[in-house]
Amino acid sequence: MPKDMDKIVALCKRRGFIFQDSEIYGGLNGFWDYGPLGTDLKRNVRNVWWEDMIGRHDPLDPPENAPASFHMVGVETTIIMHPQVWKVSGHYDLFVDKMVDCKECKARFRADHVNVAVLVANFPDDPSAGKQAIACESFMPDAATGMGLSNSKAKKLDQALLAFGKDKSSKPVGDVVVMSYLDFLVRQEAEGQNLKASCPTCGGELTTPRDFNLMFKTIIGALGTEEDAAYLRPETAQGIFVNFKNVCDSSRVKLPLGICQVGKSFRNEITPRNFTFRSREFEQMEIEFFCHPSESPKWYDYWRARRYQWYQDLGIAKENLILREHHKDELAHYSCGTADIEYAFPFMSAGEYGELEGVAHRGDFDLRSHMEGKLKNENGELVVELDAKGQPRHRGSGKDLSYFDDSTRERFIPHVIEPSAGADRATLAFICEAYAEDEAPDDKGNMQVRTLMRFHPRLAPVKAAVFPLVKKDGQPEKAKEIYRALKNAGIAVQYDEQAAIGKRYRRQDEIGTPWCITVDPETMSEGTVTIRDRDSLEQVRIPAGEVVDEISRRLRG
């Protein structure tokens, strides 16, 4: 049974997990706030990630399934960086997409995605007639066949050719040339022609291409002008790349080496939607893993498997999670391989998944870019992109970012494997996965619907709650004692003496507290308390003095 996203969103608000940003002013599209429980939950997601990737990492011996031992360290870099970073990384050019709209059907396309088939006619019997572009049809490339020009449109081109040749003595021959809409416009301009490409779907008139800046622009300096434009980072990765040399020079680390960072990133998503899934301000948890080029495929495999497993270890059911290898033509121009870890969010249709994390094999693209300048893919080779004067389009730092391996006396530019996870998306996935409704008996033994969040104990915002069964006979005092002992041990715990015991259990179920500890008459006589399990509803009795140890033990797994 699919989960109801509306109910999940309602619970998130009702219990203080996630609020719409600036809600009292009507909200702000694409921005979300975390309430008290959501803040703890998301912090747990971040902390568990940091702990598992760095804190608990053992650099002395190879971890399970790893090709070799390796180092993992962290950095924290700024949201605003030198503007040249984004020019070199390609974001400046790529994030400023040219978009065209259809004035008729209102469809919007990326201008470089619209293809135009131009019919160029010539008269083989009459060379003096020259070549002329006489007709065009626009179409969207069909991913399946690679041939998006429909038969009807091809026929129209044929007819145009026939009509063109009608009053000529010799027969025209036509060549169909396919180009992007942007190239088409450039050629029309250059050749002084005025063919008009129309909407690929409805044939309506298209607007001229307009800029869409997907990076947030800002100004540095109180008196800053457009000259001082800077950008909020669209990814945390670049802060790692530009510090690669600093980290190597300062940290007594060797390759293979992972440098990790958690932090906010910003993208002007065109259509923010689906709760927090596509937000304009979001948090990333990224690893840039640097290794020898010859070892990179092994590390790519390692990180894909390890990161896929990580979500499962924290409670995401395997049937809701896929590891999807990108198809070749889906790869970014720099990537030698990318796999997405995707989750079957309730708001997606059956069989569809939303990306939680991308694990990309980036080769030496990033370090080379920051050395040499913005790179482009030319016939499978990454080369520095040049401007009209033959200079680099965007100049690199000129610094040598290669790595010298002392043991092999070899110098090389490391390859990078990038597991890049979304903290908000992971948090949302954990929320969706945790949401459950089951049936539990009420005090009369009738089955009632119970709403609960089955958070993994490491992620649960509240780990335990302590109740007195009744508000008398010294039970509240005893319960508070246990509550404080847990607090002092650094365990997130709540105390509740309000209303019937069953109601208190349900309250904790709804926020995903794994364990409830209840003080009852037997506590007063025998010194034992019950620990009730959220998922099984089972209770076990242990000495009150062992509660802190027992909960700590359970939290360690």
Added chain:
RNA sequence: GCGGGAGUAACUCAGUUGGUAGAGUGUCUGCCUUCCAAGCAGAAUGUCGCCGGUUCGAGUCCGGUCUCCCGCUCCA
């Protein structure tokens, strides 16, 4: 950005032809003392998304705007 739907208490929603707002849940306070929400009693809470217009009077009609949901588009 387009098309469709929606916005009323913290949540889910009702609100008849325009006559100055209700229910359930939740929250809080007592009582009860009982191990899985619905025993009893009581209380608080809304400029009906926002702005403007029509009207003697607008939650209700009109215009604009913001936000959410669905579809399209987009998602290096």
